[in-house]
Amino acid sequence: MSKSIINLQSAENQQTLTITPPNTGLSLQGTLQIPGDKSISHRALMLGAIAEGETIIEGLLLGEDPRSTADCFRAMGAKISPLNNEKVTVQGIGLGHLQEPSEVLEAGNSGTTMRLMLGLLASHPDRLFCVTGDASLRSRPMSRVIKPLQTMGAKIWGRNNNSLAPLAIQGQTLKPIHYHSPIASAQVKSCILLAGLMTEGKTTVTEPALSRDHSERMLQAFGATLDIDATTNSVTITGHPELTGQKVIVPGDISSAAFWLVAASIVEGAELLIENVGINPTRTGILEALEMMGANISLENERVITGEPVADLRVKATQLKACTIQGEIIPRLIDEVPILAVAALFAQGTTIIKDAAELRVKESDRLAVIASQLGKMGANITELPDGLEITGGKELNGAEVDSCGDHRIAMSLAIAALRAKGKTIINGAEAAAISYPEFVESLQAITLE
Numbered sequence: 001m002s003k004s005i006i007n008l009q010s011a012e013n014q015q016t017l018t019i020t021p022p023n024t025g026l027s028l029q030g031t032l033q034i035p036g037d038k039s040i041s042h043r044a045l046m047l048g049a050i051a052e053g054e055t056i057i058e059g060l061l062l063g064e065d066p067r068s069t070a071d072c073f074r075a076m077g078a079k080i081s082p083l084n085n086e087k088v089t090v091q092g093i094g095l096g097h098l099q100e101p102s103e104v105l106e107a108g109n110s111g112t113t114m115r116l117m118l119g120l121l122a123s124h125p126d127r128l129f130c131v132t133g134d135a136s137l138r139s140r141p142m143s144r145v146i147k148p149l150q151t152m153g154a155k156i157w158g159r160n161n162n163s164l165a166p167l168a169i170q171g172q173t174l175k176p177i178h179y180h181s182p183i184a185s186a187q188v189k190s191c192i193l194l195a196g197l198m199t200e201g202k203t204t205v206t207e208p209a210l211s212r213d214h215s216e217r218m219l220q221a222f223g224a225t226l227d228i229d230a231t232t233n234s235v236t237i238t239g240h241p242e243l244t245g246q247k248v249i250v251p252g253d254i255s256s257a258a259f260w261l262v263a264a265s266i267v268e269g270a271e272l273l274i275e276n277v278g279i280n281p282t283r284t285g286i287l288e289a290l291e292m293m294g295a296n297i298s299l300e301n302e303r304v305i306t307g308e309p310v311a312d313l314r315v316k317a318t319q320l321k322a323c324t325i326q327g328e329i330i331p332r333l334i335d336e337v338p339i340l341a342v343a344a345l346f347a348q349g350t351t352i353i354k355d356a357a358e359l360r361v362k363e364s365d366r367l368a369v370i371a372s373q374l375g376k377m378g379a380n381i382t383e384l385p386d387g388l389e390i391t392g393g394k395e396l397n398g399a400e401v402d403s404c405g406d407h408r409i410a411m412s413l414a415i416a417a418l419r420a421k422g423k424t425i426i427n428g429a430e431a432a433a434i435s436y437p438e439f440v441e442s443l444q445a446i447t448l449e
């Protein structure tokens with residue numbers, strides 16, 4: 001464990017992470033358990049809340065985002081045990097029985113909480129709901145879910161011509177639609193499918209490329225009837241199913257594993273074993289991209305746990321080479337672009353990432369923020385309208401950088417700092433707790449002088 005190299009200072013609600021690699025460089029060795037998958041954690045809490053009976057969730061992510069989901073559903077009547085243990089129980093209240101909350105629902109920093117929940121709220125007749133979030137979430141586009149919900153008959157009001165939170169939702173009986181989404185977004189798809197749960201008839205979503213399918217898998221496990229047409233990327237849900245509480249075992253989050261996959265690839269002599277990682281094919285774009293870059297990653301002990309494929313990942317350092325990442329792979333690695341940009345800094349040649357304009361409306365404008373913050377460290381990185389161009393091989397220098405309140409930026413900068421010359425100071429490091437509260441502790445545990 002190395003606190004002289006990796007030091008975290010807290011003052012009030014803010015944290016500063018300082019990383020000072022020794023002049024001789026550092027090494028990364030060990031075995032890691034990563035926190036539960038954020039997407040699956042949200043869905044397990046939500047479906048548990050609206051199902052009949054008890055849902056037991058093991059391996060839940062105890063990060064800030066699932067806490068927001070749990071608090072919202074508690075405010076609407078679900079009994080959810082405290083999120084202080086990875087085993088959480090949810091006493092469901094049954095489909096259609098979400099209560100009108102007496103307070104504004106607070107989704108915090110979590111786009112998944114707000115967008116998925118909107119599908120459920122809009123379809124609960126005779127109840128009024130108000131939803132808000134932090135400054136980042138209040139600036140993120142909600143029209144992508146509000147517009148299709150309005151086509152189903154939903155009544156939703158918000159700032160900026162009904163596109164930004166805070167939002168007010170007057171629940172209605174909705175009508176089914178076939179929605180052709182212009183973007184491959186699991187949040188949009190899931191929102192409409194959840195609205196379809198409460199809607200008589202068949203509701204279909206077609207997306208231009210396949211986004212993560214955790215909702216489809218879990219809805220089926222809870223008893224919903226889904227028709228999936230893989231040739232057209234379409235999912236159809238039949239309204240008014242009987243949902244029954246389940247036992248859900250949440251695998252480790254591949255988006256969190258990604259930081260270690262890149263760290264061990266770029267630090268000379270490193271070797272890490274990351275246990276129990278979800279390898280759902282709609283999420284493994286990061287493995288394919290790193291493979292294209294020549295990374296040395298092997299999958300061990302592959303198994304299926306409650307409907308989701310899982311493996312242990314072994315990664316060893318190697319010289320990476322540049323590649324081009326674009327097209328249908330983008331939705332399957334959408335959250336990993338910041339850490340892929342870090343990998344590209346240590347690859348031979350110029351890496352191009354395209355078709356990723358969606359990153360501009362994540363927790364921050366990730367294209368602008370990663371380019372500007374890595375730029376401060378001397379990186380050769382250029383922002384494109386829909387991506388990044390990164391030329392590897394230039395030495396990084398420690399600098400004072402900022403997460404801009406974005407968890408994945410905070411952790412990506414920390415991994416870049418492992419290979420920088422001198423001290424890097426990362427302000428806003430507390431953001432990591434959104435998806436990975438033990439990130440710094442794990443980094444200290446695997447870092448050797």
Ligand code: S3P
Nearest residue numbers: 039112185186187188211334335
């Ligand atoms: C998520 C979907 C993705 C992803 C987000 C979580 C989900 O967003 O970026 O972190 O749980 O459905 P989009 O599907 O909107 O791209």
